[in-house]
Amino acid sequence: MQGEKSTDPGPFNVGLLLFIPYRELEERVFAAVQDAGYTDTTLPQARLFQRISAEGSRITELASRVYITKQTASVLVSSMERNGYVRRVPDPLDARASRVIADERGLAAGKVAAAEIQRIDREWRQALGSARYDRLRRDLQVLARLTNRPQ
Amino acid sequence: MQGEKSTDPGPFNVGLLLFIPYRELEERVFAAVQDAGYTDTTLPQARLFQRISAEGSRITELASRVYITKQTASVLVSSMERNGYVRRVPDPLDARASRVIADERGLAAGKVAAAEIQRIDREWRQALGSARYDRLRRDLQVLARLTNRPQ
DNA sequence: AATATTAGTCAGTAAAGCTGACCTTAAAGC
């Protein structure tokens, strides 16, 4: 037996370690939104929706953030548009482009989601301890910035 | 102005903070596998594949881990089976069930994936520092255990 | 002015993912 280099990595690779809590949170938040009556939504739509910025976002921008093609993003936006979650407005600076902005129904559903995320946040903060949880978030931000993708 | 409770949470919620590095890793690993010649694979298949244990796993078990229905899991397994990545073997203990096990081609592709994950691991460890990276992994494991899902 | 790039849609197709119905075997209740 030799001295261990570091901590036991456990059975999971980093990808899985990130995936498990991520997917659990997503599932809970989506369930909360559905339970609140927003049943005409889907997970892929929600994934895109949460990346829309306050000033409105471009289709291409959203596609890149969610790791899908712009064509797929366009379809998702159209569905959400039909259901009153978002709107397309012409971009004042670029006549080719349009900006996707959250509409009333979208904002309302977003509040439900935010509330559930806050609940989970509290749970996780309690489980890890406040300092450790904050550190975790900071470290994840560092990793997020490592990707050379616009965020 | 009041004293801050803790660190600036940044623009992203925890879900997003987990998603961004997760999805980036997944993308890189998948690209590596494709580049190595395993072009008859898809991301959903790969997500399921990596959850197959050495002794073989049940369809239902895999479905639960990946957050999909058993029907969908069955379809993914059938595709991978056709392409030689996995096999179904009857479960000796339960005549209803079968166990999915990795086949030759699957094991080979798995090695390519593992190598790429190791590369990313090194990068991330370097970016955060060894101690901090290990701590991150430990904390993620704690969160993973919080979900009351079989893992 | 010509050319290349970017934003986005349209069309077509394959894969993923769901619900519901069903069969078979195992477990639980009596």
Next chain:
DNA sequence: GCTTTAAGGTCAGCTTTACTGACTAATATT
């Protein structure tokens, strides 16, 4: 034991997601 309930899995049918390729219109570049 026998009956009932639950669990593992597939089949069928359908919608959504997601891709590639082709195209239009507008902006940038040279």
